[in-house]
Amino acid sequence: MKPLKFLILLWSISSLLQPRGQAEPHKVVPRSQLAVDLINLKSGQSVRGAIVGADATRITVVVARDWLKEALPSIYLKATADEDTVQKQVSDQLQTRLKQELETAPNESRLKFFLKSEEDRIGASLTGTQSVASSQFVWVTLSPHSIAKVTRAAPDRLRLAVWAWSEMLSHVETRDFHDLERELKQRNIEPTAPAPDLTAKLPPRQQDDREWAARLAILDxxxxxxxxxxxxxxxxxxxxxxxxxxxxxxxxxxxxxxxxxxxxxxxxxEQNSDSSPxxxxxxxxxxxxxxxxxxxxxxxxxxxxxxxxxxxxxxxxxxxxxxxxxxxxxxxxxxxxxxxxxxxxxxxxxxxxxxxxxxxxxxxxxxxxxxxxxxxxxxxxxxxxxxxxxxxxxxxxxxxxxxxxxxxxxxxxxxx
Structure with a gap:
């Protein structure tokens, strides 16, 4: 077979093997068509993920580890520095708090049973060998002063992204949400269903006293x-x-x-006025x-x-x-x-x-x-x-x- 014909045949086979509904990595999708939150930085870089917290001092974003490592290596290195050390600090903090709560929780209560099971789980994680670097996502903390523009995805589109991450679809951060929706439906997944829980795929993070108090309130x-x-x-x-x-x-x-x-x-x-409640x-x-x-x-x-x-x-x-x-x-x-x-x-x-x-x-x-x-x-x-x-x-x-x-x-x- 002549070289030119062989190359044409090879290109045809690769085209047939490319999954349908999967956007090319280099294709530019308008921000209005994305399924993720987009944070444009003053440096010219763009962080793509799910914003989970924002205040006057910082914006916290959950970002897929593989995407961040490839697209923004400098931000990835900063976000993942000393991950295993942080994991140990988080576990120690949680163990201390659980010990304090167990001392006052009523005996034989559902609350005490749950707290004890959490203590056992955290204790097991401290003796385990699995590194936090194996988690699917990374916490990225950004200063408001470093941000040029924030574009939030609509809740239904972000739910679509969560489904796509759960199914390990490729290029979730850069693809058109219609494109992701089509591929999910090809897998017999209804994107409008409640989003799956990806908690186990998040790395641990430290909690301040207010967040801890809120968690205890829900448990109580x-x-x-x-x-x-x-x-x-x-x-x-x-x-x-x-x-x-x-x-x-x-x-x-x-x-x-x-x-x-x-x-x-x-x-x-008489004149009747129906004021707003x-x-x-x-x-x-x-x-x-x-x-x-x-x-x-x-x-x-x-x-x-x-x-x-x-x-x-x-x-x-x-x-x-x-x-x-x-x-x-x-x-x-x-x-x-x-x-x-x-x-x-x-x-x-x-x-x-x-x-x-x-x-x-x-x-x-x-x-x-x-x-x-x-x-x-x-x-x-x-x-x-x-x-x-x-x-x-x-x-x-x-x-x-x-x-x-x-x-x-x-x-x-x-x-x-």
Missing amino acids: YTLSKPVNFEGTADVLIRSNGERNEINATLIVSKLMQSQAELFLNELMS NTTRNWLKSAGREADQESARGLRVTQVLVKSDGKQAIVEMAFAARMPDKTWEVIWSHQELRDGTAPRANLEAKILADPQLKQLLNTLSATGLSANDQIQKAIRFGAATMEAQQAADTQFMHFCDRYSKRLDAPPLTWSK
Whole structure:
């Protein structure tokens, strides 16, 4: 075979063997099409990964080790200097903290069992031979003064990147997110599914006292003392049970009472103004004081924001942790919105089955609100509130599960 024909044949075979959907490494993808966070430095370099924390002094990014080593060797060397020494320091710090907590944890409690298992795990890691350099990712800490521009990836795209890293796809940092999505689907992976947990692939990192206190608050709530509060923007009460399910009948009551006030105002030709509910965290001090009385470290608050028009159900949920200085900080919050006018047969039936509702309707019948359309409106709003609360509750359980598996990862950050 002639050399030219042989080269053409070789090129054709290599083209056929190249995986479909995999972008060429040198292809430039616009920042708007990336699946990762992009941090442009004033030096002209670009760090690509997932931002996990930012404040006035530093930005912390998780970056794939192989990509960083090849693309930015100088930053890689700085980020990985003395990795094994840092790992030993982190393990020693965690062991000391665990010993202190085990001394005060109740005997035979779920909390003590978990703390002991973590102590055993960390002890085993200290005697192990595996180097931290085998972890898939690297922590990169950047000074805000060194950064020219930051482009954050949308949450759904970053979730796509996590899936791609989990599947060990190539060039995750530089490929078009559509390209990654196609390859994942070829592997029968639905990229919209909850992202896999890559905690075990992160190197250890030191925690300050505030982050440690937040982790203990989550453990205390999950395994020992679930302190819950629920209510509206202006009224908050202690609730019982771990589920913290909103009493939809009370919500229906509040909405119908608001409608009654509106109905009476209209009869008197008064101007009605429906101001936005107070969504500030005025509850934090009072809820924190009550939790302090029980020596709890964490508390959850569920608030329903009710407007008299009943068109939108809003549920806000927050989790607060007691800091080392005894103050309380919200370390997680979430909001769910639902259409308050849409039918939800199953939830509406649950509300109608409540014996308190009949008594409520009898009480309000004198106001003229016993008409079926007004009752239906209130019940639908109550059902929408229940649905929103259940969705928020699911998100909270995901949050607790994420941070109650181990005490040295994943990173736990929040904004004041």
